[in-house]
Amino acid sequence: MSPTNTSTDEFRRRDGRSPQDLRPITITRKYTQAAPGSVLIRAGDTIVLCTASVDESLPPWMKKDETRGWVTAEYNMLPGSTSPRKSRERAGKVDGRTTEIQRLIGRSLRAVVNLDALGPRQITVDCDVLQADGGTRTLSITGGFIALVDAVASIAAKLPPQAPVFRTSVAAISLGLVADRLLLDLDYSEDVRAQVDSNMVMTGSGEFVEVQGTAEGRTFTRQQLADQLDLATTGIQQLTKLQREALGAVWPWSD
Amino acid sequence: MSPTNTSTDEFRRRDGRSPQDLRPITITRKYTQAAPGSVLIRAGDTIVLCTASVDESLPPWMKKDETRGWVTAEYNMLPGSTSPRKSRERAGKVDGRTTEIQRLIGRSLRAVVNLDALGPRQITVDCDVLQADGGTRTLSITGGFIALVDAVASIAAKLPPQAPVFRTSVAAISLGLVADRLLLDLDYSEDVRAQVDSNMVMTGSGEFVEVQGTAEGRTFTRQQLADQLDLATTGIQQLTKLQREALGAVWPWSD
Amino acid sequence: MSPTNTSTDEFRRRDGRSPQDLRPITITRKYTQAAPGSVLIRAGDTIVLCTASVDESLPPWMKKDETRGWVTAEYNMLPGSTSPRKSRERAGKVDGRTTEIQRLIGRSLRAVVNLDALGPRQITVDCDVLQADGGTRTLSITGGFIALVDAVASIAAKLPPQAPVFRTSVAAISLGLVADRLLLDLDYSEDVRAQVDSNMVMTGSGEFVEVQGTAEGRTFTRQQLADQLDLATTGIQQLTKLQREALGAVWPWSD
Amino acid sequence: MSPTNTSTDEFRRRDGRSPQDLRPITITRKYTQAAPGSVLIRAGDTIVLCTASVDESLPPWMKKDETRGWVTAEYNMLPGSTSPRKSRERAGKVDGRTTEIQRLIGRSLRAVVNLDALGPRQITVDCDVLQADGGTRTLSITGGFIALVDAVASIAAKLPPQAPVFRTSVAAISLGLVADRLLLDLDYSEDVRAQVDSNMVMTGSGEFVEVQGTAEGRTFTRQQLADQLDLATTGIQQLTKLQREALGAVWPWSD
Amino acid sequence: MSPTNTSTDEFRRRDGRSPQDLRPITITRKYTQAAPGSVLIRAGDTIVLCTASVDESLPPWMKKDETRGWVTAEYNMLPGSTSPRKSRERAGKVDGRTTEIQRLIGRSLRAVVNLDALGPRQITVDCDVLQADGGTRTLSITGGFIALVDAVASIAAKLPPQAPVFRTSVAAISLGLVADRLLLDLDYSEDVRAQVDSNMVMTGSGEFVEVQGTAEGRTFTRQQLADQLDLATTGIQQLTKLQREALGAVWPWSD
């Protein structure tokens, strides 16, 4: 295995970023009104609409007298979000990648939610990708958390005041080894060339919710994993700050 | 049958419109970049993202040596576009309403396209409803036409210059009898109370592409149909003007 | 647009009809015994078996304590009804045309039924096409109404005597512009050449239940629509008379 | 096991038949015109429409350069053929009984066909049950054979004259032990009470194509099976005679 | 039809058996522990894992207050059980052969069970073929019965002691005419060449549960059927003895 290329001085990415930079991120809360949480989040050319809907009943697989709630997620790419066009997943067959992604989003959001405090209701966070240029799953988690906070805020009157629904915040970022160089927040052109492709989900307090590192073309060493964890931590800190600014007074914690 | 209530002086709709008014409409071309046609169209609280993608091969059902092209449409409501949330049509079952709508959109767009001039390629117009407050199918046609023009413009270099692809423009509008009063461009609260529910698809030159009038709670007379046709004609003229302004230099016709 | 060709003196249709003629129609009530309504209706070479079955429970989407009833329809073409053979719609995928047609039949029948008077039960009208030679959807409505009347008659003892279930009768007819000439009741060879293809659903009292005019190869003018409405009205009057004769004493109205 | 009750003098079936009697059978050839073989066959209140369609290409699972042909069958009960109504098998799921029946019909018809003589084409025999009162699968075989002969006759000009397509004729009959008494050609009311339920498929020359005996409520002895085989042979002889009369000059064999 | 070849002196099958021989059979009870009945049964190179699971609730189609129980079976071939590999039946479509087989297994097991004595619970017997070399369906019945007995034994404490669950034992065997010679217990190489293919399901007491004889390439005479029944009876007696030895003290009957 060749060593990771760590010299960054002369290296430039397609959009001019340095290897450690996030793409420019914009967050629009209350983008639509039908769902109580509705966030349009954009990172470079990737655009995801995250809506969070509250259902006052529980999914069929939960017991009828259950007192806990549930949070789930669905992920979908619109056909026009890529070129060439992506066929709709309608023919009774959700593809494996979609399933894997929406399970990851759901697990990540549930990891920071006190389901007991939520009470016997379900919140579904829908992440519909309007344009895909890499990092759609991690952006869905970062934006989905904001939509989820708004949805919970919309039912605040029904929740017990003393038990906070959120234990901490959650955000996610992708990174990868491209041409033996570690890059943060890959766009699609970088992602297809990645030798190692990782997605890290972390809390606002710096702990891990999910660590996923996948060898695509070469395996990776313990040191290369450590470098990824360092870089991810930096990225998540910036994302947490953006989430907090976007939520303003609805951010569940004071300083 | 009670006669249609035609006095309009004192009547006010929820959003302050008069019975003959369209909702405020905004059109954003090139909303995303992945597809050559991408139009975000908004009428009141209804928002539809129309993208048009070009595929240089033909659908399987067409003959291999076909020289004509094809235009088709798909329609979908995002789960968060309504309250309560609408389940995704993933379980192998596209519901009847969706099928009916996307067939209408496809027929309407094809009616103004010279498929021979398009050549052996397929354009798919995807109409994804981001928020639904009535009139999603007609807005999809009006916005889908703009996306389609942009998509055709993106392949202009491949098309024969002498044979125009578009014969005329197309737009659509809903109208209905609500409490015995004829209203243009129904929002959802009006649509659910409509006794007669109509969708009219017309060309920029004032001819009909599709006339659909449906009795929901009462049948309608020949005169009531005539009133609908008059009002639809007025609405389509305004929509055609908006389409032309949005497309600017890409509008396929000079004066 | 070329003007509609209205000279009829020398024009002859494949089966010798004039443009304004219906095909010969035969109606056999009680064709089978398993369902309370069972009508074999034939127009030229198109043959549809319409059966109406009563289910004393409501469909799952209706509320449990609902006091209204429901009428729905299903439409299907037998594989041997066409040449070449039509594949069965079994692979989990009902095609769009089928969906659209059965929704039209259901809406048309419900438009003349007082669902409150029907009480909390569902009637399903199955229209199975034994042979298809054009006009299957309109013949399904015309025959389906007769089957529906028979099914309602079979449960007369359970219905409140004072509230009639039927508000009026309903029948339907197709027409179209073929070679710029307006024809009533198209057979398949005419239908495939139609430039404008319309289906009109009307009540026995001459009002409209559904107006559907679709441009196939050319758009149509306001005057051409008016001509269609005139011709449809004539056709529906004849069909209503045939329905009445077939039902005899079960026809829900005295003169 | 109680012995089979063989005294028949005083026993009368619901419709007055003796235990060894077939129901009255009527056969209408060329019932519809779209398919080259079209037979409406009726036994008592069971009515099946058998159509046979010729496809000049082979099913995908056969090799491209195959010189043999193929015969297959599909079976379906119309929703209105029973009371209560039978749901359509559209939701992507053909039930086990249907699959089993249509495989039996296909095997039985193929057993008498020289697939080499048929040449590289497929004939599909569709058996659509218009009314079901027991014995639908066996009646489908008996009627399907007639439709198949007509379909083969329609392509006689394309077939090699010297190699006959049919080796022999085929017909089928049901029988069963009801209240310990052996009955031929069960109607539905008898079938639901049958302790042993058998379907025998035999050639016109008295050999077996398929023997199926199934214990429903009691097992059966070697002697009871022998009694069934005797009675089936008698029934098949009568059915063969009816097939021959119906086909007249098209019957593939002279005396 | 050529006469059956009955001379056996010089004839040798691929594995050296004589025409009347079963393949060597091994039975391993309690092969796994998760299910109360778990039998690995092997005949030559055919290996089936039969597990029987008890569910203390009834299938949805049974009435809620039903006091009888139910026994059902599922059959499946693992992809690696054959060469070439067999695709999994996951795409929403269980093939006809599978359906037919699992219905046969279920019927055969139920034929010897007193469902009233079982009480309101369901036992599912899963027959998963680890390696397929012919005779998988009959081996599934023979092994499935043993798993079923073990499953019933596991709930003995819940069953009424006076009403035995099993009326008799059941086993099954295949046989066929290969090159005009009658062979018992066909392996795959024999099965594909069989002119007549039969499966006989019989009780330990020598009565028939299911007789299935199918002409594949030639029809068969009454005498040929009789020969099959004789040979099957011999085979079943051996299988019953093996079942009894395997079950030992759990065998439901004393001498």
Added chain:
Amino acid sequence: MSPTNTSTDEFRRRDGRSPQDLRPITITRKYTQAAPGSVLIRAGDTIVLCTASVDESLPPWMKKDETRGWVTAEYNMLPGSTSPRKSRERAGKVDGRTTEIQRLIGRSLRAVVNLDALGPRQITVDCDVLQADGGTRTLSITGGFIALVDAVASIAAKLPPQAPVFRTSVAAISLGLVADRLLLDLDYSEDVRAQVDSNMVMTGSGEFVEVQGTAEGRTFTRQQLADQLDLATTGIQQLTKLQREALGAVWPWSD
């Protein structure tokens, strides 16, 4: 977050293992003969049958003139592998967990294969779980690698001798935090109580193929992740040794 409990002296797991112990593992190569690779692998009470089948054509999504090969995996739990019984995934819907697992197995195996050296053919590794007691996905990878090596050996004559198909070996192990204590190779009773659930896929040379750490009930720190990586490395070394012993002379590397 409470600190990880690292004292191990007095702690005993249900089966008597210490926290750092693997379960006893047995590996049976050539368990069946139909597939060229067939491995029955057992860890404690978890049993997986891994078969590897070679298909000399490529999957449809690969280009026709592709010179590389492909390796894919399918994962399935037999219904009787768990208590209560697990329903088969036949109803057109493979559940998300299954999809996720089989994608992981496929990626892990491909990571050590030189697809160019494999040539234009596909190997499918089927992992069918006969009994599930935790760790089925990691055991599938460990056993699947052995089956894959055997399958490649079976086509050695077709492969270019100079380009080795395998770059290194691959194995996998689960670990988790249970009651704040880090355990290797969880059984089911431990897995359901795990607060953090990890699966590590590593090569025989100690590099990472896939790192997956998932917070189930609590998030985890950087130090806790490091502890997991250490323990996984120890486990993988033992598994690699077992793989090597099982493969004997077929192990692709000399010392």
